[in-house]
Amino acid sequence: MNILYISISGNTRSFVTRMHALSEQKHAENTDFPIIQSKEIHDNSLEAAMTEPFFAIVPTYLEGGNGVDNGDQEILTETLREYIAFENNANYCLGVIGSGNKNFGHQYCLTAKQYSEQFDVPLLADFELRGNNSEIETIYEQLVAEWKKAQ
Numbered sequence: 427m428n429i430l431y432i433s434i435s436g437n438t439r440s441f442v443t444r445m446h447a448l449s450e451q452k453h454a455e456n457t458d459f460p461i462i463q464s465k466e467i468h469d470n471s472l473e474a475a476m477t478e479p480f481f482a483i484v485p486t487y488l489e490g491g492n493g494v495d496n497g498d499q500e501i502l503t504e505t506l507r508e509y510i511a512f513e514n515n516a517n518y519c520l521g522v523i524g525s526g527n528k529n530f531g532h533q534y535c536l537t538a539k540q541y542s543e544q545f546d547v548p549l550l551a552d553f554e555l556r557g558n559n560s561e562i563e564t565i566y567e568q569l570v571a572e573w574k575k576a577q
Contacts, residue, residue: 427460427573428480432467432506438485438525439466441557445566452566459570469505473512479520479576481550481569482510486526486537500537510545520572521550523565528554 427449433439442464452459484506489499500507510516522545524538535552542549551568553561 427462427569428476428478429462429464429483429569430467430480430506430509431464431483432485432503434485434487434502437556438483441525441553441562442466442483444557444559445562448562448566460573462566467506467509471505471509473509475513476515476518479518479573481520481523481572482506482541483523483525484537484541486524486530486533486535488533488536494532498533498536498540500540503537507541507544510541516545516547519545519547520576521548521569523550523569524552525557526552526554 429442431438431442433442442462446462446464449459449462453461484503487500487502489501490496510519522538522541524535526534526536528534535549538549538552541547550572551565553565557565
């Protein structure tokens with residue numbers, strides 16, 4: 427099960443790392459559970475054509491404002507958007523998971539909502555900052571269900 431993500435402050439990387447560990451544990455108990463294969467997208471990542479389904483996890487970094495009538499411009503995470511938009515990659519995207527800070531109100535996970543709309547894929551879940559163990563387990567199980575439906 428493939429995940430593409432970008433991590434600016436390390437929160438998303440922490441979430442993916444912990445979800446990977448959970449996937450290994452679940453797979454060891456029952457091989458029906460897939461192990462997560464993840465790829466962190468950086469500014470210097472070369473765009474490559476995807477050949478297998480994947481999920482995208484994106485944090486929210488926006489240009490000021492309130493996210494409604496201003497301040498809805500994505501910053502710092504555009505590299506992941508460009509990677510998904512490359513060639514036919516968006517056709518392999520099964521859904522988006524967003525992260526953010528609930529203190530920012532309407533801007534919470536706004537980037538993931540924008541990805542969902544642009545690439546016509548579902549916004550599957552969200553988590554705040556690094557996420558907690560319950561969110562990691564819930565989101566992993568949701569991704570497994572979506573991945574199995576796509577098989």
